[in-house]
Amino acid sequence: MQYQKTLSGKVSLEGQGIFTGKTIKVEIEPAGIDTGIIFVREDLPEKPEIPLKIENIFGLDGATAITDGTHIIYLVEHLLSALHGLQIDNAIIRVYGEEVPLLDGSAYPWVRQIQEKGYQYLFYPKKKFKIKKVFSYKNGHGTIVFKPSDTLKIKASISFDHPVIGNQEISLEINPNNYIREVCFARTFGFKDILLERIKKGILKGGDLSTAIVLDGEKVLNPEGLRSQDEFVRHKVLDLVGDLFGLGGCLIAEVEATSSHHRLHIEALKSLYASGLVEEIEERALTFLLVSKRKRF
Ligand SMILES: [Zn+2]
DSSP, rough: EEEEEEESOOOOEEEETTTTTOOOEEEEEEETTTOOEEEEETTTOOOEEEEGGGGGGGEEEEEEEEEESSSSSEHHHHHHHHHHHHHHEEEEEEEEBBBBBOOOOHHHHHHHHHHOOOOEEEEEEOOOOEEOOOOEEEEEEEEEEEOSSSSSSEEEEEEEESTTTTEEEEEOOOOOOHIIIITTTTEEEEEHHHHHHHHTSSOOOOTTEEEEEEEEEEBBOOTTSSTTTTTTHHHHHHHEEEEGGGSSSSSEEEEEESSHHHHHHHHHHHHHHTOOOOEEEOOOHHHHHHHHHHOOO
16 A cells, blocks of 8 residues: 655745746645645735646646636646656645746756655555546547556657657656656757747747757757757656646556647546546555554554
């Protein structure tokens, strides 16, 4: 049996929001048994709480957001990816603005801070979600297939008509060690023309070569180059790990994603959940035995 996990202490990071241009601080605090992940809009006087659950998460073009219907926090995916990848079950996330800063475009800054702070185990079984049978979701060119499994495995493939990207594919079992070594460092990427257009329209107010990989028609413009040849598809895995946490607990499934994106990830997850094929694993009976045993001593 796996126990629930939280952080050993508070982690704090700040950076520029790409949609607002403002400097935004985020604090992640430890939380007790069965709290789950709760976002708080700490900048608002009423400090509304938005729990991570399937009804509250939604996918946009190029980002994932969380809302309680009134309040919203954009760009939660890389932070959620770090928490899901490190298998953290309970945390309070205080966001001092309406978006999570992009930082270096990967999940590495979150992972490094959380690793430095360390973990504490809460002696209560982990909440996990399993898949009863195969479920496929398709929209446009993208497809996601969920298959029953005993661990979280992700196979992702992307195809871009660009000399640096081309066709990339990767298959990984996601556990904390693999996530730290193979996934968390991969940065998001964008194309110069599209980014300039978004800046012109006022959609983007922040972001530069330190917050993402930027490509022109032929090459990577970042002077430091890529962190790995297939950094693009590894970032796709990073995004999937974050979006799949939208169920509110660790997903145990084999997930195959082809040309997927945030909107598709969340649509597929909501559709899977609505199909009744997701089952929350309960190990409560075993806990009861443990608790009773402990009481006797
Ligand atoms: Zn991303």
